[in-house]
Amino acid sequence: MPDPREEKMLYLNDFLYGAIFIIRNIGVALIILLTIxxxxxVAAKDRLSPSKLGLVACSGIVAIVVLWTLPTILLKVRSEADSVSRIGTVYTNGGYR
Structure with missing residues (x-):
């Protein structure tokens, strides 16, 4: 018989994945809107200066890439945290080691 806690974790995992997907897409849409x-x-102010338009376009692209990869980077950092610092083994049996 499967453990009910594992089943709840699967539901939580699906929910969080869906939430990240929605947040990513809303964030990308907002960044695109702000970039436009x-x-x-910039076009109205500087009479279509190519360098400033290129800078705005590159800033928008970098913002989208960072927004899209940030959850993945945070997941990898969290999974590697135990190998860097063994926080879980410091406090055991009511005392510190």
Missing amino acids: LTFIY
Whole structure:
């Protein structure tokens, strides 16, 4: 018989994956919207200066890449934390080692 805690963890895992997917997509949409608005502002202000438009485009692309990869990076950092610092073994049986 499967452990009910494992079943709950599977539901939690599916929920968190869906939440990350939704947050990523909303974030990408907001970054694209802000980049387009900044394009319009820079184009109206500087009469379509290619260097400034290129800078705005590159900033938008970097922001999207960071937003998309940040949850994966945080997951890897969390999974590697035990190998860097063994926090779980410091406090055992009511005392510190």
